[in-house]
Amino acid sequence: MGTWEAGTLASSFPTPSPSPEPQASEAQREGRVALYVHWPFCVTKCPYCDFNSHVRASVDQAQWQAALITDLAYEAARLPGRRLASIFFGGGTPSLMPPATVAAIIEAAAAHWPPEGDIEITLEANPSSVEAARFAGFAAAGVNRLSLGVQALDDDALKLLGRPHDVAAALAALDVAQAMFSRVSFDLIYDRPGMTRESWQAELARAIGFGTSHLSLYQLTIEPGTRFAALHARGQLVMPDEDASADLFALTQETTASAGIPAYEISNHARPGQQSRHNLVYWRYGDYAGIGPGAHGRREGMATLRRKKPEAWLASIADAGHGMESEAPLTIKERTSEALVMGLRLAEGLDAARFAARAGVALADAVKPDAVARLATQGLIEADARGLRLTAAGWPLANAVLAAIAQ
Structure with a gap:
């Protein structure tokens, strides 16, 4: 069984926000399950x-x-025998679901698993697909946290991103959401073509000023198979260079931390105690059930994947009573790799005890000690008896650090 050397390495990493479950033991966490529900439909792609x-x-x-x-x-x-810790309606555009469907799924989930008293139930919504009456319906159904896809506070940027709403519609939806739900988050995409440090600083300051308890701030990436990928390949979509992207990332961390809404994960920022408890299950490599087209799940060392095409998923439900495409045990190597990838995204990093319980191998045995020592000397990671975490300097280099330390 591997162990870390004693002692704490110096780090400039920001102090992680308090965990929303500071008193929960590993045994208590093992009794929980999170539920992800995928609604695959959108108004536009x-x-x-x-x-x-x-x-x-x-x-x-x-x-x-x-x-x-x-x-x-x-x-x-x-x-069987689990407690329901959270439900997350994602997509797609879950706000296109009738509130009655949301209520029926929540009711069915609670019948299968007793919900915890502070259960978090999140629904993703787009400003162009919902209005006040539907928000009220979701709240009445049991949703207590809304995640709003604002994406930009600039009308030209929204057009570039192909969003069907404008800033006025987004802010109107945000006002209604904050009146209906005690916890509200919204997304912004930055590092966009033509974005400057000054323009992002102003947009981010405006976003923080709305007073939500959580912000998801994503750097725009060019994903294979998307329309942006085709435009980028033809030179018709010019992205900021690496130095500019790094500067925007650093500005984001500094600005949110100064405003009391620091990053607890690479792209997610929250006031103390307002972290997404559902997403923390993913990043801490806990068990979650995933239902609906294309939904992934992780349960007791098994990887599950539903059929992606809505019509194929429906046919499977009719034929087999489930939408499963694959259901297979994960090897120790696969679990180790996934737990490393997920945990390094967190400000709190990888907890050694939790890692061993979930991955099936000691954290110290899952990484290369020489690489850990070298990167620690370079100020990119911090390792001690509690676990392993990135420093502020290492966070933008998470992928490179992971590649260097993984066994």
Whole structure:
């Protein structure tokens, strides 16, 4: 069994925000499950998006409600005796779901797994697909956290990103969301073509001024198979260079930390105690059930994947009683790799005890000690008896650090 050398390495990493579950032991966490529900439909397909999203002229809402509840029952039968810690409705555009469908899924999940008293139920919404009446319906259904896809506070940028709303619509939706839900987050995409340090600083300051407890701030990336990838390949979409991107990332961390909403994960920022508890399950490599087209899941060392195409998923539900495409045990190497990738994204880093429990191998045995020592000397990582974490200097280089230290 590997161990870390005693002592704490110097680090300039910002102090992590308090965990939303500071008293929970590993045994207590093991009794929990998170539920992810994928709604695959959108009004339009954004040119940067590589998520499993589809545009359809019409959707049989009753059929989809019944199918999602059937898929849920399949997962629940394989994770008996758990407590339901969180539900996350993602997509696609989940705000296109009728509130009655959301309510039915929440009710069915609670019937399978007793919900914890502070259960977090998040729904992603787009400003162009919902209005006040639908927000109220989601709140009445049990949603207590809304994540709003604002994406930019500039109308020209929204047009570039292919968003069907403008800034005025986004801010109107945000006002309604903050009136309806105690916890609200919204997304912004930065590092966009033509963006300067000054323009992002002003946009970010404006975003912080709205007073939400959580912000997801993503650097624009060119994903294969997207319309942006084709434009980029033809030289019709020019991205900021590496130095400019690094400067925008550093500005983002400094600005949010100064405003009391520091990063707790590379792209996610929250006021103390307001972190996304559902997403922390992913990053801490906990168990979660994933239902709906293309949904991934991790349960007790098994990797699950649903069929991606909505019609194929529905056919599988009808034929087999679930939408599964594959269901297979993960090897120790696969679990180790996934736990490293996820945990290094967090400000708190990798907890050695949790890593061993989830990956099945000691953290010290999953990394190259010489590489850890070298990168620690360079000020990129910090390692001690508690675990391993990136420093402020190492965070922008997370992929390179991971490649260097993984066994």
